[in-house]
Amino acid sequence: MFDIRSLAKIGTAKRFFTDEIFFNEGDPGHELFILLKGKVAVLLNSIDGSQFKVAELGPGAFFGEMSLLEGMPRSATILALEESIVIAVDQNNFVELISHQPELIFRIMKGMSSRLRQLNEEVAGLKTGDDEESSDSEIIAGDIAQADIIPEAAKKQYTLTASKGDEKFTFDKDTVCPVCDKTFMTKMVRSSKLRLKGHNPDLRQLFIDFDPIWYMVYVCPHCHYANFNYEFKQVSAEIKGMILKEKDNLKKQFNISFSESRRLNEVLNSFYLVLHILYLAKKPDQARIAKVWLRLSWLYEDADDQEMYRLSTEKALEAFKETYFNSRRNTSPEQEQRLALLLGELSMRIDQLDDAAKFFRNAILRKGGNATINRQAEDRIQELKTLITANELASE
Ligand SMILES: [Zn+2]
Numbered sequence: 446m447f448d449i450r451s452l453a454k455i456g457t458a459k460r461f462f463t464d465e466i467f468f469n470e471g472d473p474g475h476e477l478f479i480l481l482k483g484k485v486a487v488l489l490n491s492i493d494g495s496q497f498k499v500a501e502l503g504p505g506a507f508f509g510e511m512s513l514l515e516g517m518p519r520s521a522t523i524l525a526l527e528e529s530i531v532i533a534v535d536q537n538n539f540v541e542l543i544s545h546q547p548e549l550i551f552r553i554m555k556g557m558s559s560r561l562r563q564l565n566e567e568v569a570g571l572k573t574g575d576d577e578e579s580s581d582s583e584i585i586a587g588d589i590a591q592a593d594i595i596p597e598a599a600k601k602q603y604t605l606t607a608s609k610g611d612e613k614f615t616f617d618k619d620t621v622c623p624v625c626d627k628t629f630m631t632k633m634v635r636s637s638k639l640r641l642k643g644h645n646p647d648l649r650q651l652f653i654d655f656d657p658i659w660y661m662v663y664v665c666p667h668c669h670y671a672n673f674n675y676e677f678k679q680v681s682a683e684i685k686g687m688i689l690k691e692k693d694n695l696k697k698q699f700n701i702s703f704s705e706s707r708r709l710n711e712v713l714n715s716f717y718l719v720l721h722i723l724y725l726a727k728k729p730d731q732a733r734i735a736k737v738w739l740r741l742s743w744l745y746e747d748a749d750d751q752e753m754y755r756l757s758t759e760k761a762l763e764a765f766k767e768t769y770f771n772s773r774r775n776t777s778p779e780q781e782q783r784l785a786l787l788l789g790e791l792s793m794r795i796d797q798l799d800d801a802a803k804f805f806r807n808a809i810l811r812k813g814g815n816a817t818i819n820r821q822a823e824d825r826i827q828e829l830k831t832l833i834t835a836n837e838l839a840s841e
Pocket of ligand 1 (some may be wrong): 622623624625626627665666667668669670
């Protein structure tokens with residue numbers, strides 16, 4: 446074990462409460478954390494941006510070493526599952542730390558190599574690969590007029606509100622805006638309370654009694670920057686500059702506030718603000734745009750609005766296709782498979798059945814692929830065939 450007293454002298458002790466996030470995947474960071482007390486979850490983002498747990502760590506564990514040693518962005522999200530106390534060690538006191546406790550370096554190296562292996566073997570295929578700032582996309586969508594982003598049909602009013610029981614699953618917390626540096630109160634999800642019910646074929650995660658989508662977007666009330674909670678701190682210098690320049694316009698156009706019991710229109714509006722901000726970039730990030738539309742399609746599905754459900758599915762499909770065909774990023778075969786499966790699913794939803802069949806076939810990889818995904822894709826092809834036959838019978 447560690448010599449806690451000397452650790453505390455070298456690093457900084459920090460306390461995190463249940464459901465507090467230490468850092469999010471992709472955040473910049475320069476500290477290593479050593480867990481003295483409590484329990485944390487290690488979460489990764491899947492291709493659609495939802496999170497899944499890959500590990501739980503207890504006292505004596507450490508995390509964040511990649512950022513400390515290599516200055517890399519955080520490779521996972523760390524969430525406190527119970528009240529936890531850590532020692533934070535930065536680059537300056539790391540050297541001092543290992544000179545006092547040289548055996549620590551072996552533990553860190555051992556931990557790093559086993560964690561890397563685990564990541565590669567088990568979850569690399571699920572992990573999203575779109576956090577690189579510059580995708581090689583040939584298609585420049587920056588010329589899409591802002592007015593086109595939000596379809597006319599999206600201006601409908603809905604009566605749906607968040608469920609009263611949501612209070613159990615959320616809590617208020619101060620957040621610092623990475624654009625204007627001001628603090629604001631935001632509703633966060635108690636991830637420790639979420640119980641997974643299952644997955645839809647389009648990767649939507651369903652939870653018992655609660656839907657975290659309603660709380661996914663954080664909006665800064667000062668500068669109107671909005672983004673998904675899991676990447677809220679990840680804002681490029683370009684976007685930051687644009688928001689500071691545009692903030693009066695953003696306020697006028699979106700004017701977002703959330704009622705105590707959130708209304709669907711408020712939530713939809715916050716998603717459209719995220720989209721609007723993504724389109725402020727010269728080369729909008731299609732992978733992120735796709736994720737916003739995909740979630741919008743789920744919200745419209747819940748609101749039983751078929752027209753908007755279809756339209757947002759088409760938009761999600763279009764943007765996912767661009768990431769699939771036009772980006773030359775380092776994706777694992779499994780990631781490609783998942784994306785192909787999702788493309789098939791979305792094509793199927795809007796009756797592009799030939800495309801759907803093509804994507805499902807692409808999702809099947811005999812070599813280097815994941816057997817479960819192969820099976821899933823084969824199942825979807827069978828279902829598709831049934832659907833095509835039914836359509837043909839209906840048209841006769
Ligand atoms: Zn702000």
